[in-house]
Amino acid sequence: MFRYLLRRIIQMVPVLFIITIIVFFFVNASGDPTSMLLPPNATLEDRDAMREALGLNKPLYVQYGIFITNAVRGDFGRSFRYKVPALTIVKEKIPASIELAGASLLLSIAVGITMGVLSAMAKDTPFDLIANGFSALGRAMPNFWLGIMLILLFGVTWRILPVSGRGGWRHIILPCIALSIQNASRIIPLVRSSMLEIMHQDYIRTAKSKGIRNSVVIFKHAFKNALVPVVTITALQIPTLIGGSLVTETVFAWPGLGQLIIQSVNGHDMSVVQACVIIIALITMSANLIADIVYCLIDPRIRY
Amino acid sequence: MNMEEKKAIQTVKRERSVVYDIPCLLIRSPSGMLGFIIVAAAVFVALFADVLVPYSPDAINLVAMTRPPAWSNGGSSANLLGTDVLGRDILARILVGSRISLLVGVFSVAAAGFIGTIFGIVAGYYGSWVETVIMRVTDAFHAIPLTLFGMVVLAVVGPGMITMIVVIGITTWPFYARMIRSEVLSLKNQEYVKAARTLGTSSVMTMLRHILPNVMPSFIVVSTLSVANSILAEATLSFLGLGIQPPLVTWGIMLADGRNYIATSWWISTFPGIALSTTVLGIMLLGNWLRDVLDPRNQGLG
Numbered sequence: 001m002f003r004y005l006l007r008r009i010i011q012m013v014p015v016l017f018i019i020t021i022i023v024f025f026f027v028n029a030s031g032d033p034t035s036m037l038l039p040p041n042a043t044l045e046d047r048d049a050m051r052e053a054l055g056l057n058k059p060l061y062v063q064y065g066i067f068i069t070n071a072v073r074g075d076f077g078r079s080f081r082y083k084v085p086a087l088t089i090v091k092e093k094i095p096a097s098i099e100l101a102g103a104s105l106l107l108s109i110a111v112g113i114t115m116g117v118l119s120a121m122a123k124d125t126p127f128d129l130i131a132n133g134f135s136a137l138g139r140a141m142p143n144f145w146l147g148i149m150l151i152l153l154f155g156v157t158w159r160i161l162p163v164s165g166r167g168g169w170r171h172i173i174l175p176c177i178a179l180s181i182q183n184a185s186r187i188i189p190l191v192r193s194s195m196l197e198i199m200h201q202d203y204i205r206t207a208k209s210k211g212i213r214n215s216v217v218i219f220k221h222a223f224k225n226a227l228v229p230v231v232t233i234t235a236l237q238i239p240t241l242i243g244g245s246l247v248t249e250t251v252f253a254w255p256g257l258g259q260l261i262i263q264s265v266n267g268h269d270m271s272v273v274q275a276c277v278i279i280i281a282l283i284t285m286s287a288n289l290i291a292d293i294v295y296c297l298i299d300p301r302i303r304y
Numbered sequence: 305m306n307m308e309e310k311k312a313i314q315t316v317k318r319e320r321s322v323v324y325d326i327p328c329l330l331i332r333s334p335s336g337m338l339g340f341i342i343v344a345a346a347v348f349v350a351l352f353a354d355v356l357v358p359y360s361p362d363a364i365n366l367v368a369m370t371r372p373p374a375w376s377n378g379g380s381s382a383n384l385l386g387t388d389v390l391g392r393d394i395l396a397r398i399l400v401g402s403r404i405s406l407l408v409g410v411f412s413v414a415a416a417g418f419i420g421t422i423f424g425i426v427a428g429y430y431g432s433w434v435e436t437v438i439m440r441v442t443d444a445f446h447a448i449p450l451t452l453f454g455m456v457v458l459a460v461v462g463p464g465m466i467t468m469i470v471v472i473g474i475t476t477w478p479f480y481a482r483m484i485r486s487e488v489l490s491l492k493n494q495e496y497v498k499a500a501r502t503l504g505t506s507s508v509m510t511m512l513r514h515i516l517p518n519v520m521p522s523f524i525v526v527s528t529l530s531v532a533n534s535i536l537a538e539a540t541l542s543f544l545g546l547g548i549q550p551p552l553v554t555w556g557i558m559l560a561d562g563r564n565y566i567a568t569s570w571w572i573s574t575f576p577g578i579a580l581s582t583t584v585l586g587i588m589l590l591g592n593w594l595r596d597v598l599d600p601r602n603q604g605l606g
Contacts, residue, residue, distance in 0.1 A: 011443075018444035026460050136335075139586035142536050143544055145577035148563055154573070156567050243449025247540055251563070261452065262544060265459040273456055281447040288447075 001243050008292065012285050019281045020071060024064050027270045061089035071278065077271035081264070085273040089260065094279070096166055097256035101245045103176045105234070113230065115184070116191025117223065123196065131188055138185025143244045147178035147251035164253035175252040179245055183237055194226040227298055235291030239284050329597050336593030342586025350402040361553045365391030370569045386571040388561060394571060397553050398579045404554045405583065408468055409535040413527050415473030416534075420424040420480025421523065425511050427481065428488025435485070442478035450475045451540055458546040468547050472534050483526055487519045521598040528591035532584045541579055555580045 042050075059068075070076070076086040119131035154174060155163035162171050198204065199222055209216045248259030255277055264272040330336050349356065371387040372379045379386060385394040427438040445453075453475045461467050491497060492515065500514050541547035544555025550557060555576040562573025 014440050015443045015447060018441055019447060022444065022448075023456075026456055074415070136585060136588065137581070140588055141581045142539055142543075142584075144540060145559055145573070145580065148559065148566060148573050149577065152566050152570050157568070239446060239449040243451035246449070246451055246455075247544065250544065261455060265455050265546065268459070273459070277452060277456060278450060280449065280452060281444075284447045284449070289366070 005289075005293070008289055012289075014279065015285065019278065020068055021064070023274050023277050024067055028060065028063075029275050062222065076275035076278070079264075079269050079272045081267055081269045081272070086271040089272060090257070090275045090279055093231070093257045093260045094252060094257065097245060097249070097258065099166075099284075100172065100175055100179065100249065100254055100256060101241055102182070103172055103180040104245070105241060107176055108180040108187060109234065111180065112184040112187025113191050113227075116188045117195055117218070119188065120192045120199070121194035121218065126196075128192075131192070135185040135188040138181045141177050141181070143182055144247045147248055150174045150178055152252070166255050173255055175248050178251070179241070179248045182244065183234075183241055186233060187230055187286050188235060190229050191226055194229050195222060198222045198225050205295070222284060224298065228295070231291055231295050231298065235295075237290050238287045238291070242284060244281055308461040321577040330593070332338025332598075335589045335592050336596075339586045339591075339593060342582060343590050346406060346583045346586065347404055350406050353396075353399040353403065357393065358401055359393040361397040361400040363392060363396075363553055365393075365598075367391065369569040370572075372569070373571050385512045385567070385575050387592055388558075388572045389565060389569070394558075397558055398555070398576055401553045401555045401558060401576065402579070402583070404465065404548055404552060405535045405538060405580070407549075407584050408465065408472065408538040409531040409587075412472035412534045412538075413530045416476040416530065417480050417523065417527050419473065420477035421484050421516075421519070425488055425515055425519070428485040429492055429507065429515065431509055433443060438481060439485070442481050445475065445478040449464025450537055454537060454541050455544065455546055456551070463546055464548050465548055465552070468538060471541075474536050474570060475537075476530060476596070477533070479530070480523070480526065483522060484519050487522055488515055491515050491518055525591060525598055528594055529588060532587040532591065535580070535584055537589070540606065578581070583600060 074087055076090075078084065079086050079089055082089055115131045115134070119128040122128050151163045151174065154161040161174055163174060165171060204217060204221055207221050208214070210223075245256070246258035246261060248254070249256045250262055253259070257280065261273060261276050263269075264276070330340055365473070367388050368380070368383065368387055368391040371383050371391070373382050374384045376441040383393050383395070385398070386473065387393055388397075423438050423442075427435040431480045450472075454471050457471045457474075458467060461471075496511060497514050500510050505513075538547060538554065539556035542554045545560060547556060548554045558576035559573050559580075562569070562571075562576070565572055
């Protein structure tokens with residue numbers, strides 16, 4: 001287990017390396033930052049001096065070398081817009097994003113598992129049909145539109161919930177629902193089919209024939225095993241969840257990374273964008289690692 | 305479906321190509337049929353949008369600004385789904401908007417599928433360091449959410465339809481590469497592939513003639529479902545203002561327009577969203593049905 005973890009963490013290094021190359025390539029392709037930093041009437045000499053000062057006249061691989069050594073030390077350059085180190089701004093926005101994405105992950109797992117188990121137990125009943133329909137619709141609706149519709153219902157028509165910003169617990173309800181439905185919809189059919197498969201296994205029949213109560217069989221014997229695919233799919237969904245939260249944050253004016261990225265992208269504040277992409281990639285990879293650990297914990301058959 | 309029926313279908317499959325069975329199988333599956341009808345309707349609308357509505361999607365009509373749908377108070381039968389803040393007909397814009405959604409959806413999947421299939425086959429077939437390098441690159445792409453990557457690239461390269469197709473293509477190819485590679489890993493140890501290689505067939509020929517046709521069923525299934533995701537990605541990026549730009553009309557742009565008027569004119573952002581969700585739903589239902597038909601292992605599950 002420990003050796004496996006170590007190997008997994010070592011494997012993350014080349015992946016991160018490739019990510020930095022991709023990010024560096026695109027940010028460099030975005031054009032000459034001096035045109036953004038200097039006033040439009042700057043002379044050619046000014047421009048050259050600026051390029052010299054920023055190290056832009058060095059060959060690309062040297063620039064990348066400087067970029068990567070600084071990045072390892074947590075220095076992603078300064079934000080053109082806020083005039084402070086990029087990482088400082090990104091750090092400020094992380095808690096809000098984690099709060100929303102985390103709450104939504106919990107909600108979607110809770111809803112997904114509950115509805116999945118119930119619809120497997122009530123196979124071919126109206127409830128099963130409704131759960132299937134909900135799951136199909138949930139996957140088809142873009143979360144930003146769902147967000148707008150929630151704002152329309154709860155904020156405009158009924159006026160019962162706040163629709164923008166971060167504040168008390170009431171503020172998180174709508175963005176959390178908007179972000180969770182898609183994920184929950186992917187979990188439902190998965191839990192359903194794995195529950196159905198497991199309920200036909202021999203050990204379930206044995207448990208039932210021993211006279212154990214049905215609810216105990218379902219929750220103690222079947223449910224634990226049905227969780228395994230849920231962990232896998234949740235891990236796979238993490239990039240989608242984070243990507244979705246970027247958009248949902250914009251819809252609900254949630255002050256997280258999503259808003260920051262959109263502002264920075266629109267304002268060509270590339271060092272902030274760079275920092276955001278690398279931090280988000282790190283978060284995604286760590287989340288996948290955690291999912292792998294959970295995977296080992298819930299399924300004793302899996303040993304690395 | 306009982307066992308005899310299943311066996312009968314599988315016998316038929318063995319005798320004829322699955323292509324002949326498709327209409328038969330489609331009629332048996334209500335959700336597959338629904339998906340097919342929605343997709344067919346969307347394609348029809350995209351092709352004949354101009355003929356279907358008498359208005360141009362850009363025709364500004366300042367007399368009829370923010371007119372509600374025909375059935376509500378103040379609505380007019382001239383604009384069935386109402387008008388937006390510039391008096392443009394919502395229905396006309398939705399119908400024309402279907403074009404970009406479908407175009408971007410199909411072409412970005414074609415681009416991603418092409419790149420992904422090549423890398424997937426090469427990785428699976430050659431193994432060793434080639435595979436390691438390709439797989440690490442797919443890991444890297446997997447760690448960056450599609451929306452985020454799309455935002456960065458579009459901000460750098462600049463918005464536009466071709467750019468959008470390329471962006472979605474280069475962000476989603478790793479999914480194909482991974483899927484195809486795992487198929488190839490099992491295919492390359494099959495007797496007929498070994499036989500072909502023993503007979504001296506070149507590597508490229510083996511990949512093209514013996515491996516490629518056999519990964520096609522999985523490829524078709526994954527691509528169909530990917531069209532749905534690409535359409536959602538296009539709508540998301542256009543909604544954020546980074547994707548397709550006006551005067552082109554897309555559902556994402558319409559949603560972004562309507563979002564600011566949600567308190568006063570609910571219809572501007574409601575209907576494009578319904579169109580978008582329905583189209584995506586149709587493609588997903590069709591894709592799920594295709595998966596069940598093309599992969600006999602999945603039959604009876606779910």
